[in-house]
Amino acid sequence: MKKNRNFKHLLLLLMIPFAINVMAQDLKKLTLENLIPGGETYLFTKNLYNTQWWNDECIRPDIDTLYVISPISGKKQILSLRTEVNRVLEKNKLGKIQHFYNTSFPWPDKSQMLITLPDKYIVYNFKTNQIVKSVPLDTIAQNKDYCTINGNLAYTIKNNLYVNGTAVTHEPEDVLCGQAVHRNEFGITKGTFWSPKGDLLAFYRMDERMVAQYPLVDVTTREAQVNYIRYPMAGMTSHKVTVGIYNPLTKDTLYLKVGDPTNRYFTNISWSPNEKSLYLIELNRDQNHSKLCRYDVKTGELKAVLIEEKNSKYVEPLNPIVFLPWDENKFIYQSQQDGFNHLYLYNTEGKLLKQITKGNWLVQSILGFNKKNKEIIIESTKDSPLQSNIFSIRLKDGNIAPIGNNEGVHTGILSTSGQFIIDKYSTPTLPRNIDLINIAKRKSINLLKAENSYENYRMPAIETGTIKAADGVTDLYYRLVKPADFDSTKRYPVIIYVYGGPHAQMIHNKYLYDIRGWDIYMANKGYIMFTLDNRGSENRGMKFENVTFRHLGVEECKDQMKGVDFLKSLPYIDANRIGVHGWSFGGHMTIALMLRHPDIFKVGVAGGPVTDWKYYEIMYGERYMDTPQTNPEGYKETDLKNLAENLKGHLLIIHNDHDDTCVPQHTLTFVKACIEANVFPDLFTYPGHKHNVIGHERVHLHEKITRYFEDFL
Amino acid sequence: MKKNRNFKHLLLLLMIPFAINVMAQDLKKLTLENLIPGGETYLFTKNLYNTQWWNDECIRPDIDTLYVISPISGKKQILSLRTEVNRVLEKNKLGKIQHFYNTSFPWPDKSQMLITLPDKYIVYNFKTNQIVKSVPLDTIAQNKDYCTINGNLAYTIKNNLYVNGTAVTHEPEDVLCGQAVHRNEFGITKGTFWSPKGDLLAFYRMDERMVAQYPLVDVTTREAQVNYIRYPMAGMTSHKVTVGIYNPLTKDTLYLKVGDPTNRYFTNISWSPNEKSLYLIELNRDQNHSKLCRYDVKTGELKAVLIEEKNSKYVEPLNPIVFLPWDENKFIYQSQQDGFNHLYLYNTEGKLLKQITKGNWLVQSILGFNKKNKEIIIESTKDSPLQSNIFSIRLKDGNIAPIGNNEGVHTGILSTSGQFIIDKYSTPTLPRNIDLINIAKRKSINLLKAENSYENYRMPAIETGTIKAADGVTDLYYRLVKPADFDSTKRYPVIIYVYGGPHAQMIHNKYLYDIRGWDIYMANKGYIMFTLDNRGSENRGMKFENVTFRHLGVEECKDQMKGVDFLKSLPYIDANRIGVHGWSFGGHMTIALMLRHPDIFKVGVAGGPVTDWKYYEIMYGERYMDTPQTNPEGYKETDLKNLAENLKGHLLIIHNDHDDTCVPQHTLTFVKACIEANVFPDLFTYPGHKHNVIGHERVHLHEKITRYFEDFL
Secondary structure, X not given: OOOOOOOHHHHHOOOEOOOOOOOHHHOEOOOHHHHOOOOOOOOOOOOOOOOEEEOOEEEEEOOOEEEEEOOOOOOEEEEEEHHHHHHHHHHOOOOOOOOOOOEEOOOOOOOEEEEEEOOEEEEEEOOOOEEEEEEEOOOOOEEEEEOOOOOOEEEEEOOEEEEOOEEOOOOOOOEEEOOOOXXXXXXXXXXXXXXXXXOOEEEEXXXXXXXXXXXXEEOOOOOOEEEEEEOOEOOOOOOEEEEEEEXXXXXXXXXXXXXXXOOEEEEEEXXXXXXXXXXXXXXXXXXXXXXXEEEEXXXXXXXXXXXXXXXXXXXXXXXXXXXXXXXXXXXXXXXOOOOXXXXXXXXXXXXXXXXXXXXXXXXXXXXXXXXXXXXXXXXXXXXXXXXXXXXXXXXXXXXXXXXXXXXXXXXXXXXXXXXXXEEEEEEOOEEEEEEEEEOOOOEEEEEEEOOOOOOOEOOOEEEEEEEEOOOOOOEEEEEEEEOOOOOOOOOEEEEEEOOOOOOOOOOOOOHHHHOOHHHHHHHHXXXXXXXXXXXXOOOOOHHHHHOOOOOOOHHHHHHHHHHHHHHHOOOOEEEEEEEEEEEOHHHHHHHHHHHXXXXXXXXXXXXXXXXXXXHOEHHHHHHHHOOOOOOHHHHHHHOXXXXXXXXXXXXXXXXXXXXXXXXXXXXXXXXXXXXXXXOOOEEEOOOOOOOOOOOOHHHHHHHHHHHHHHHHO | OOOOOOOHHHHHOOOEOOOOOOOHHHOEOOOHHHHOOOOOOOOOOOOOOOXXXXXXXXXXXXXXXXXXXXXXXXXEEEEEEHHHHHHHHHHOOXXXXXXXXXXXXOOOOOOEEEEEEOOEEEEEEOOOOEEEEEEEOOOOOEEEEEOOOOOOEEEEEOOEEEEOOEEOOOOOOOEEXXXXXXXXXXXXXXXXXXXXXXXOEEEEEEEOOOOOEEEEEEOOOOOOEEEEEEOOEOOOOOOEEEEEEEEOOOOEEXXXXXXXXXXXXXXXXXXXXXXXXXXXXXXXXXXXXXXXXXXXXXXXXXEEEEEEXXXXXXXXXXXXXXXXXXXXXXXXXXXXXXXXXXXXXXXXXXXXXXXXXXXXXXEEEEEEEEOOOOEEEEEEOOOOOOOEEEXXXXXXXXXXXXXXXXXXXXXXXXXXXXOEEEEXXXXXXXXXXXXXXXXXXXXXEEEEEOOOOOOOEOOOEEEEEEEEOOOOOOEEEEEEEEOOOOOOOOOEEEEXXXXXXXXXXXXXXXXXXXXXXXXXXXXXXXXXXXXXXXXXXXXXXXXXXXXXXXXXXXXXXXXXXXXHHHHHHOOOEEEEEEEEEEEOHHHHHHHHHHHHOOOOXXXXXXXXXXXXXXXXXXXXXXXXXXXXXXXXXXXXXXXXXXXXXXXXXXXEEEOOXXXXXXXXXXXXXXHHHHHHOOOOOEEEOOOOOOOOOOXXXXXXXXXXXXXXXXXXX
């Protein structure tokens, strides 16, 4: 673990007592409807939605009023009124807006806003109150991508790509164009990429015709019907992705000449500033060899392989390269090659100019640049692996300086010049704070300091701390939650809430250490709630993460058992009443813990679990597990069916019938194995729901989980 | 209810104490493996399998020896030895037999037996030990129908019909030929019908292409796949059935000219003795108008409608007509038109000659004829609605005389002449008895008196009796089971096991009153087990059955609540601990009882339930419910989703993912309604199983059910 860490966060590991102002008997009781998103009386933390920049002025939309706030003076003025905008829209037969939250301000030098409605885009001059432009849109259009430079509009209808009303592709049903590909792995979130000047559109095309179809049954039709999804399972045939370039002027499409796309990943698309080249990071199916490639957009030819990375376990490119705004020949490349995600400066010849950041912490994102000072603004874990803080990095000498405080978890939105930032953050004691920061002066203006929405409610006490991982060396963070009326002479049942998989962390220095509503609910009912971020989880670097390689869940369970040892060492824990609950990867962990340690866990509730990695999808699954063909022993070791006979405690598995992330086959084959092994799991499903139960039924889910622990723990 | 009933069965309603010879502490405990079919140590009652007739000699097959027993003298001789048969078979390269149970003796005048092997039929002369004939057969052939008169062999491969290696039909996948149709309703059990002399083959053809497909998901393949079944739901489009006549000599096929088969049922096929006519009972989709029709097999023309029946509720033809062996112009027609199933004699002009049987009891089957005495041999409930007894009826005057004793439940196999019968029966105190009866002399020879397989096991006490139905008039039979160590001063929890639907009866005067193994198991655990055959169930006549018309489950629940009232009147019942369990129709009843009487039932386990009759199939469902279009109020009243919000107790629903009788949509839509109503059922599934859990996993199922009651009742 990192050595030079700022010690400040250690202070936060102390217990924080809440709700001390009111006598206990006067405190209200929190219900699941208060605590679970989707609940009818869910206690939201106050927020300012869609606060953003118009050049270097802060825009604060509201329902009836659009405000502009000077980041220098803090002066707040009315920019526009909804009554006025709607008068103009209705006069032009363009409908109405219900609020200002769907407005954006992509033109720094114009008094214009872009209004996004379900059936149209409207460019509106908020000074003259005139419609600049109105672009109608098919309501069934998806993946809309409006080019603010020239007003070109890309979108998809069903599986095909359209630009300005013209079909760019004419593919059969199972060839998807203009959508995110590779199951949104490798940082991919979208399928269209306008060039910097808006002249060309790069887009993904994914041929899924060779991918096996998984049947999800819809019981809400008159007679049940199948919704098929193309779901490529580990070791099976994968889809084929290519990248097209469309010219809206000539209406020509050119596909990059990548050769046979079989078993290759095309990730992290970015344009050269001059629009002549497209950069991709290509990856082999084994995910252990990446290449930053430059293609000529005129010919589609590969022009150069600029950077290659190999790793005996895996490489995982997650960020497109970013060009320096002041030098078209230099770009920033992100890599985990030294063990932590850091920034590297390259030139377009592929020459490494320097490693910009370094240390046992990682860069989480590049927010942008201060062009004047030639600084890069980033979010990083530099202050603590439980935090995200904002820093400016002087490119010249790598000097790194904090922006905003060094507490909590920050997300920043940079102004056009890069000299101002909207800094939104939360700390263990502060639900939400929004500041406008003048970066040069490190001076901030507060826009919001949200009140504690649990004020006057009875609340548990929350502690965090570290214990050693199963390797005896690594520090792992835990969160321990105690009932409000905690009595250290009593013994309490404990429930471990676990996730445990990569790309996620359960404990953050956010409000109440990022506790889940259900944990509060259960602590109020008299349970000790415990969560530990084991090795394999996020924000701790590659070595911490990839110890799980080729046998996902095994090292993670060992670490969780260290958590159990810790719990058992506490005098107020009833070691005969330990429960465990988790969803998805955490569902796998829940079952794995119960089967590998049947005498420890009395009750478990697993949601949407992976039970056998061969039923999980290729992109995520093979990164960590390779294929069933090349890693049979790893698949065998982690196949929970092979451990089914160990089941002893009460295990409820909840798996939804439309789970297209972790298909129902996981649970049904596991249940079958349990029946064959003469053990007795329980089962439930939320018909129609996908991987997670969302909406109001999420309250039902948590009542269901609660009852199971109450019945059996 | 019937008035002139024999009072004998009332004696049987007294409590029968078991296991009185051994001290209680020495008695062994019955396990589910002992009690559930499929269990590893299942306690079978001894049987003589495939005992049958060769002319008027009784054949008793065994593994190594084939015996022949004279029904007159009782003398038992060896007819054949397996070693000898196998020597001959192997010499002829025809394989081996493992036992004599797959032999039959259809040639009264020849020393021949028919040996049925998976890949061939062998006609074997057991006197000369010679192969008479060997007919090879495709191992994938199904629905085999060997004509013993001329050796013609009909069978199906996939959906098409074959005779003697020639494809009779060449239909696309969803047109089925030579198989049972109409989902085996209307007494239909097969799809091929050889004419009396074997010259022609009548067969069913069912076009299912217009029927909606229900998807059942198989999770045992590499990636889950769908097994589609054609499942016509109430009110939806049904299949179309026609009847073909195939001539093996000319290889011609003629289809009966029935006109448009849409929404018509073609049932109960029978041949005229002269092979010139085919008789069918045709029924309209509304199932309230049947017609006995005669078709000319040469032309396919309808020649006559001989008998018509109409009923404001429904008519349900279940038996083909049977010609008198001594008069080709007269046949027996079975009808429930006077309220009970009885025999009627008609001539081929369609003239009613007489009603042969009459009374408040019903004919269950015609076993055959004593040609010499012109008697019809039947099974009937004449002695008790809980019994089947065998009677001979003199056609001349209707004189009815018992064959065998008037206790228990008998099944008979008549010899060729009709003068002898194999009488297999069970009584409440006798697990199984097999006699050979010389009918004329009413003299019997005992072949088997099976021992009580529960000897030396600890057993509960079983009582039966009657209570009044909710109509205040009708007697309903119940079975009450008490733990062996019953103490009348204590209070016991009770579990009601319920079926409740038509065509089934739970209480019979069979061994231990037909108690289920699980009932014994639970009684041994200290539960009172109770079952009541409500109105709507079998063997009590039409009025008793059809009171449920257009709102299945409603009257049935009212009767079951009379059972609850009765239970509550017993001082040793704990009225706060009443549970209910049932499968299929009984699954519907279980849920319906819990929702209509939420304060009565603490725990329920429903298996494979109907929750909404619109998801059930047309043939069965519309008979009792009409269609959702014509009976919306009845469908609404019985749709358990509309009552979901009443759920209060613990309800476990078990529904298998390959249930093609009662599709999983029933349970999944009900669970969805429960979630929406914020109530909390539990759920389980046996992956790969159909409507019932069979094989060894049936033990797991009953352990699962047991645990649920133990956890919550």
